[in-house]
Amino acid sequence: MGERGGADQxxxxxxxxxxxxxxxxxxxxxxxxxxxxxxxxLFGICLRICGDTQAAxxxxxDVYVKVWRRAGAFDEVRASPISWLAAIARNAAVDxxxxxxxxxxxxxxxxxxxxxxxxxxxxxxxxxxxxxxxLHACLDGLNTHEADAIRRTFLDGLTYQxxxxxxxxxxxxxxxxxxxxxxxxxxxxxxx
Amino acid sequence: xxxxxxxxPDADREALAAExxxxxxxxxxxxxxxxxxxxxxxxAAAVEAWSLRLAPLLDAIPYxxxxxxxxxxxEARIGVAAPAPVTNIAARLKxxxxxxxxxxxxxxxxxxxIAFNPVQLPRPAxxxxxxxxxxxxxxxxGASDAARIAVAYDPKAGLLRVGPQxxxxxxxxxxxxxxxxxxxxxxxxxxxxxxxxxxxRPALRPFLHDGATLAIxxxxxxxxxxxGPSGKPVLTGIIASI
Numbered sequence: 001m002g003e004r005g006g007a008d009q010x011x012x013x014x015x016x017x018x019x020x021x022x023x024x025x026x027x028x029x030x031x032x033x034x035x036x037x038x039x040x041x042l043f044g045i046c047l048r049i050c051g052d053t054q055a056a057x058x059x060x061x062d063v064y065v066k067v068w069r070r071a072g073a074f075d076e077v078r079a080s081p082i083s084w085l086a087a088i089a090r091n092a093a094v095d096x097x098x099x100x101x102x103x104x105x106x107x108x109x110x111x112x113x114x115x116x117x118x119x120x121x122x123x124x125x126x127x128x129x130x131x132x133x134x135l136h137a138c139l140d141g142l143n144t145h146e147a148d149a150i151r152r153t154f155l156d157g158l159t160y161q162x163x164x165x166x167x168x169x170x171x172x173x174x175x176x177x178x179x180x181x182x183x184x185x186x187x188x189x190x191x192x
Numbered sequence: 193x194x195x196x197x198x199x200x201p202d203a204d205r206e207a208l209a210a211e212x213x214x215x216x217x218x219x220x221x222x223x224x225x226x227x228x229x230x231x232x233x234x235x236a237a238a239v240e241a242w243s244l245r246l247a248p249l250l251d252a253i254p255y256x257x258x259x260x261x262x263x264x265x266x267e268a269r270i271g272v273a274a275p276a277p278v279t280n281i282a283a284r285l286k287x288x289x290x291x292x293x294x295x296x297x298x299x300x301x302x303x304x305x306i307a308f309n310p311v312q313l314p315r316p317a318x319x320x321x322x323x324x325x326x327x328x329x330x331x332x333x334g335a336s337d338a339a340r341i342a343v344a345y346d347p348k349a350g351l352l353r354v355g356p357q358x359x360x361x362x363x364x365x366x367x368x369x370x371x372x373x374x375x376x377x378x379x380x381x382x383x384x385x386x387x388x389x390x391x392x393r394p395a396l397r398p399f400l401h402d403g404a405t406l407a408i409x410x411x412x413x414x415x416x417x418x419x420g421p422s423g424k425p426v427l428t429g430i431i432a433s434i
Contacts, residue, residue, distance in 0.1 A: 040255040064266045083247035094215040132248040182210040
């Protein structure tokens with residue numbers, strides 16, 4: 001992304017941080033602004049993990065109600081606003097998935113395909129290129145099993161057991177992929 | 193985790209934090225990890241760090257437009273949530289409210305992390321909970337982070353178990369409040385000594401649900417329980433069920 005894109009990114013992030021701060025003070029129009037800026041991204045996350053439009057919309061609704069109640073907890077020193085929101089959406093969607101998968105068969109393989117790093121994307125102006133590039137560079141430093149295991153569990157919200165079933169490997173093997181991979185990742189990111 | 197060598201407790205902890213952040217665990221392992229969040233702020237901070245560290249991976253997911261009903265529902269819910277009788281304490285609580293990445297159980301863990309400073313933090317032991325009982329948990333923290341209290345609620349027995357606490361006294365005693373969505377604090381009673389569970393009156397039990405706020409104020413023990421708090425809370429936290 002060029003210099004112009006970088007400036008736009010910084011400006012959009014600042015606008016989002018500001019909207020979150022205003023949301024924390026009880027300003028509903030600020031929440032609407034947060035929603036307008038982020039709902040397509042967060043809905044994409046919910047949809048991917050829940051695998052069902054209706055459920056993903058219900059989860060998304062909960063996500064913004066949570067943001068309304070807890071925007072005061074956002075701390076821009078610790079997280080970029082979009083990472084914070086994306087983490088809320090992922091946690092909420094994975095919770096839904098955990099609560100419902102006992103009663104439902106796993107979704108079809110189509111939804112489980114790994115997303116390539118260079119997949120075409122919608123508006124990325126909110127996202128932090130610098131962090132993403134660093135994370136991907138570090139993931140590239142892992143062996144394929146480790147990196148794929150981390151991507152799949154994070155993006156699809158799989159448990160160890162589900163991952164082991166998917167890749168037809170022993171549970172202890174996938175556990176060690178993830179653990180070794182995560183420790184390498186932490187060392188590589190150097191944020192201790 | 194049984195398959196990690198006992199000589200590497202730090203690596204074990206860190207791996208567990210990563211596993212919890214990725215929601216890899218289930219069953220007993222998950223419940224144990226969540227309890228560790230309550231007893232160990234450093235662990236809770238590690239979980240949040242992992243969650244945020246990996247968040248850029250989510251950038252790979254294509255965007256999708258939700259239908260209009262989502263915002264309409266959000267608007268209706270936050271409209272309802274805005275309490276008619278906004279008490280002073282409810283207004284103040286906005287600033288006091290402990291952080292949270294989400295209302296999920298993992299988020300209960302993440303909620304504990306506020307301006308994390310391991311040097312100042314006491315490490316309360318987790319309240320004793322029988323493994324089988326469904327529990328709701330909250331960790332109460334103050335703005336200064338000088339004190340933290342872990343609270344576990346057993347809805348079956350209606351018992352609140354409160355971790356060790358040493359709140360400044362000056363003739364006052366810590367009174368625990370639940371503040372549901374209407375923003376009106378209800379007294380759950382005075383905190384007794386560590387290990388003495390607090391029985392919640394049946395009428396108040398429905399308020400102890402996910403997302404409700406718990407708060408502690410310092411009150412005159414002679415006249416407790418009080419109809420309302422006399423001052424601002426010294427500690428607050430949010431309930432999440434495991």
